[in-house]
Amino acid sequence: MSGVVHRTPLLTSTTLDARCGARVCLKAEPFQRGGSFKFRGAYNRLSLLDAGERARGVVAYSSGNHGGAVALAASLLGIHAVVVVPATGSPAKLAAIEGYGAEIRRYDPATERREEVAVELAQERSLTMIRPFDDYDIMAGQGTLGVELAEQAGDLGLVLVPIGGGGLAAGVSTAVKALLPGAAVIGVEPAGADDTRRSLRAGRRVALDTVDTIADGLRASQPGERTFEVNRRLLDDVVTVDDAAIVEAMRFCFTRLKVVVEPSGAVPLAALLTGAVRADGRPTAVVLSGGNVDPADFAALLARG
Amino acid sequence: MSGVVHRTPLLTSTTLDARCGARVCLKAEPFQRGGSFKFRGAYNRLSLLDAGERARGVVAYSSGNHGGAVALAASLLGIHAVVVVPATGSPAKLAAIEGYGAEIRRYDPATERREEVAVELAQERSLTMIRPFDDYDIMAGQGTLGVELAEQAGDLGLVLVPIGGGGLAAGVSTAVKALLPGAAVIGVEPAGADDTRRSLRAGRRVALDTVDTIADGLRASQPGERTFEVNRRLLDDVVTVDDAAIVEAMRFCFTRLKVVVEPSGAVPLAALLTGAVRADGRPTAVVLSGGNVDPADFAALLARG
Numbered sequence: 001m002s003g004v005v006h007r008t009p010l011l012t013s014t015t016l017d018a019r020c021g022a023r024v025c026l027k028a029e030p031f032q033r034g035g036s037f038k039f040r041g042a043y044n045r046l047s048l049l050d051a052g053e054r055a056r057g058v059v060a061y062s063s064g065n066h067g068g069a070v071a072l073a074a075s076l077l078g079i080h081a082v083v084v085v086p087a088t089g090s091p092a093k094l095a096a097i098e099g100y101g102a103e104i105r106r107y108d109p110a111t112e113r114r115e116e117v118a119v120e121l122a123q124e125r126s127l128t129m130i131r132p133f134d135d136y137d138i139m140a141g142q143g144t145l146g147v148e149l150a151e152q153a154g155d156l157g158l159v160l161v162p163i164g165g166g167g168l169a170a171g172v173s174t175a176v177k178a179l180l181p182g183a184a185v186i187g188v189e190p191a192g193a194d195d196t197r198r199s200l201r202a203g204r205r206v207a208l209d210t211v212d213t214i215a216d217g218l219r220a221s222q223p224g225e226r227t228f229e230v231n232r233r234l235l236d237d238v239v240t241v242d243d244a245a246i247v248e249a250m251r252f253c254f255t256r257l258k259v260v261v262e263p264s265g266a267v268p269l270a271a272l273l274t275g276a277v278r279a280d281g282r283p284t285a286v287v288l289s290g291g292n293v294d295p296a297d298f299a300a301l302l303a304r305g
Numbered sequence: 306m307s308g309v310v311h312r313t314p315l316l317t318s319t320t321l322d323a324r325c326g327a328r329v330c331l332k333a334e335p336f337q338r339g340g341s342f343k344f345r346g347a348y349n350r351l352s353l354l355d356a357g358e359r360a361r362g363v364v365a366y367s368s369g370n371h372g373g374a375v376a377l378a379a380s381l382l383g384i385h386a387v388v389v390v391p392a393t394g395s396p397a398k399l400a401a402i403e404g405y406g407a408e409i410r411r412y413d414p415a416t417e418r419r420e421e422v423a424v425e426l427a428q429e430r431s432l433t434m435i436r437p438f439d440d441y442d443i444m445a446g447q448g449t450l451g452v453e454l455a456e457q458a459g460d461l462g463l464v465l466v467p468i469g470g471g472g473l474a475a476g477v478s479t480a481v482k483a484l485l486p487g488a489a490v491i492g493v494e495p496a497g498a499d500d501t502r503r504s505l506r507a508g509r510r511v512a513l514d515t516v517d518t519i520a521d522g523l524r525a526s527q528p529g530e531r532t533f534e535v536n537r538r539l540l541d542d543v544v545t546v547d548d549a550a551i552v553e554a555m556r557f558c559f560t561r562l563k564v565v566v567e568p569s570g571a572v573p574l575a576a577l578l579t580g581a582v583r584a585d586g587r588p589t590a591v592v593l594s595g596g597n598v599d600p601a602d603f604a605a606l607l608a609r610g
Contacts, residue, residue, distance in 0.1 A: 009314060011336070030563035031316070251600060258335035258596035260563040291563035295556060299604030 001047070001144060004076065005040050006032050010152050010285075013256050020272055022279035025153050027145060030259055030291025034100075036217075037145055037168055037289050038069035038132075044141030045130055046073045054079050059105075059127040061114040063089040064217055065290055066132040071102035082127060084118045092294050133167030134224030142168040146175025149285050156183045157282025160268035162289050163187040163196045163238065164218035166227030172287070173234035184236040184282075188271040190215045191240040196223045196231060200238055214243045214301060217264030217290065239277055245270040247301050253288065254302070262293035263301065306352070306449060309381065310345050311337050315457050315590075318561055325577055327584035330458050332450060335564055335596025339405075341522075342450055342473055342594050343374035343437075349446025350435055351378045359384050364410075364432040366423040368394040369522055370595055371437040376407035387432060389423045397599050438472030439529030447473040451480025454590050461488045462587025465573035467594050468492040468501045468543065469523035471532030477592070478539035489541040489587075493576040495520045496545040501528045501536060505543055519548045519606060522569030522595065544582055550575040552606050558593065559607070567598035568606065 010025040017024055029037040046058065057080035060070040067083040074081035083097050087106040098104055107117045122129045131138065145168070149159065159176050161169045166187075173185040189197055190213035199206045199222075207222040223231065241249075249266035252273060253259045261269075268286045271277045315330040322329055334342040351363065362385035365375040372388040379386035388402050392411040403409055412422045427434045436443065450473070454464065464481050466474045471492075478490040494502055495518035504511045504527075512527040528536065546554075554571035557578065558564045566574075573591045576582045 035563060254565055254600050254603075258340060258565040260559055260565060295559050295604070295607045298559075299600070299608070302600045303604070 001040070001044055001141070004043060005144060007148055008032050011257055011259065015256055020279045020284065022281050022284050024272070024279065024284045024286060026257070026269065027149055027285060027287045028259060029145070029287065029289050030261055030265065034065070034069045034072045035290055035292040036065040036069065036265070037142055037287070038065040039072060040144050041138035041141035041167060041171070042066065042069035042130065043073040043076070045135060045137040046070070046077050046079060048137050049079070049128060053128045056126045056128070057081060058130050059084065059118050059122050060130045060132070061118040062132055063093055065292055067097050068093070068100065068292070070130050071097045071100035075101045082121060084114050084121065086114070090294065093292070096292075133165030133220075134226050136226060139167050139171045139174070139227065139230070141171065143171030143175045145287065146172035147179065150176065150179035153283070153285050155283055156180050156285050158277070158279060158284040159183055159185045160271060160277060160284070160286045161185065161187055162218060162264055162267040162287065163189045163231070164193075164264065165220040166196055166223045166231050168287070168289065169235060170227040170230035174230060177234050185234060186271070186277055187231065187235050187238040188268045188277070189238060189240050190218050190246065190267060191242045193219050193221070194240050195221055196228070197238040197240060199223050199228060200232060200235075215246060215264040215267055217262065218267065239271055241267055241270040241274060241276055245274045247304070249273055250298070251302055259288065260291040260293065260298070261288050262290050265290040306345070306349060306446070309348060310449060312453055313337050316562055316564065320561055325584045325589070327586050327589050329577070329584065329589045329591060331562070331574065332454055332590060332592045333564060334450070334592065334594050335566055335570065339370070339374045339377045340595055340597040341370040341374065341570070342447060342592070343370040344377060345449050346443035346446035346472060346476070347371065347374035347435065348378040348381070350440060350442040351375070351382050351384060353442050354384070354433060358433045361431045361433070362386065363435050364389065364423050364427050365435040365437070366419040367437055368398055370597055372402050373398070373405065373597070375435050376402045376405035380406045387426060389419050389426065391419070395599065398597070401597075438470030438525070439531050440472075441531060444472050444476045444479070444532065444535070446476070448476030448480045450592065451477035452484065455481065455484035458588070458590050460588055461485050461590050463582070463584060463589040464488055464490045465576060465582060465589070465591045466490065466492055467523055467569055467572040467592065468494045468536070469498075469569065470525040471501055471528045471536050473592070473594065474540060475532040475535035479535060482539050490539060491576070491582055492536065492540050492543040493573045493582070494543060494545050495523055495551065495572060496547045498523050498525065499545050500526055501533070502543040502545060504528050504533060505537060505540075520551060520569040520572055522567065523572065544576055546572055546575040546579060546581055550579045552609070554578055555603070556607055564593065565596040565598065565603070566593050567595050570595040
């Protein structure tokens with residue numbers, strides 16, 4: 001993956017350090033190719049396909065960062081990609097996926113289920129399904145972010161990662177616990193999509209009936225099987241933040257760091273700014289996981305905050 | 306200055322390269338301390354004061370990046386700073402200047418002239434006046450950006466810098482012409498504040514009667530004496546861009562680069578995107594000079610664009 005995946009910078013802010021009483025660095029995945037960490041997993045997964053699988057192509061279901069990441073990785077590797085997206089999805093996100101050269105398959109969310117549409121397509125056309133998180137190659141790809149953190153930040157006592165399906169958290173915690181065994185890894189979820197926190201408490205994978213958060217990349221209603229097995233062993237804790245705290249973290253990134261961070265990407269920083277997680281003097285790394293947000297949506301969120 | 310001034314990163318975008326038909330890098334001064342290149346000049350100027358001048362303090366007139374940069378540099382060097390600002394100025398910018406610990410002196414733009422207020426204060430209290438651009442130590446400080454460009458980008462055939470009073474253009478062109486003699490340096494002005502372009506054509510410093518642009522950091526109505534003498538010798542050309550082009554460059558930075566760039570900071574990129582300057586295959590560096598813009602103002606600009 002080296003030379004293809006960007007080694008994104010660590011950002012710092014003296015204001016943030018003073019506010020948290022600790023040295024804090026922010027891993028800036030908005031600067032990753034495709035605008036989020038998702039490219040790491042997608043590129044790793046696709047680069048490990050065999051010649052026959054490459055020739056037949058891949059399919060993914062996602063209207064967001066996973067769809068864009070699979071489309072971009074496929075285009076770099078010369079693989080045909082089909083991305084299943086809701087007919088009601090954002091035109092800007094669709095345009096990004098099409099811009100990477102992927103074939104778009106629209107489905108009607110009222111009458112179809114995206115996973116079934118994708119499975120059917122995979123069978124009909126012998127495409128390889130690229131799942132968004134519950135896949136060891138995806139998890140390993142996301143884990144390269146944790147390897148970079150250990151190399152770039154050196155000594156760390158605390159690492160904060162967002163949790164949707166849990167692929168990033170599983171990859172990063174695996175890398176961090178191996179390379180920096182003294183560091184705590186804490187996952188952060190939106191309060192309205194806290195499936196992993198509930199699942200950890202229950203000791204088994206719990207599915208939420210409804211999900212309600214502005215963090216559109218973290219709306220998974222149930223942890224993955226594989227991701228949950230890793231996260232239950234390696235995460236030190238999972239905490240939640242509400243939508244207002246997410247908006248304030250986005251505003252902090254805009255005004256202080258000059259970085260565009262999407263709602264899902266600001267969730268771990270929100271936990272630090274609200275005090276849901278306290279650094280307690282530990283050198284801390286916070287993952288800013290992505291920056292794909294339409295300027296008008298961004299403005300509307302900040303105006304209501 | 307090393308260890309105090311941030312060595313800001315060069316950003317790249319495959320989309321931008323494809324659109325311009327050249328390798329383009331963007332020098333990201335929104336990540337500079339204080340959010341703009343102005344900290345380079347202010348810190349250099351203040352660090353060269355003698356012990357008596359330091360003890361007595363400094364005064365600057367600016368409601369924008371120069372005021373913030375002087376306040377921040379003074380606070381780091383333990384120097385008392387007074388910043389003269391319009392009573393009608395943006396509360397957010399005032400708060401930033403006060404946040405760095407400077408003393409604020411408000412003036413009424415309807416009845417007072419800010420330069421006169423500052424000169425009077427300087428005389429009364431034996432403060433050293435820190436002018437925004439027409440000062441060799443300020444120009445030399447801004448020139449460190451050009452030194453970094455030469456070190457980071459290596460071979461360059463074209464460098465684009467914004468022009469307000471001309472301090473950054475003078476410093477950068479001095480550094481670039483010394484270190485990369487083959488590179489053209491082109492200044493870019495807002496069409497509604499094209500005092501340097503008109504002055505170069507006239508062969509003498511021309512003062513504009515009115516200035517009209519969203520690029521609030523480039524509203525100088527006349528080039529500086531010292532900056533003009535440098536820029537007339539070293540700049541290969543000066544071109545202009547209109548406000549709509551500036552907004553489109555800000556949008557490109559937001560959606561593609563995930564960097565917050567203020568109107569003044571996006572002016573050189575606007576020249577490249579509109580074709581006012583053509584790369585013609587030359588490796589090109591574009592200065593993104595600052596990122597201090599209120600989220601609501603940013604949203605309003607993009608919404609009207």
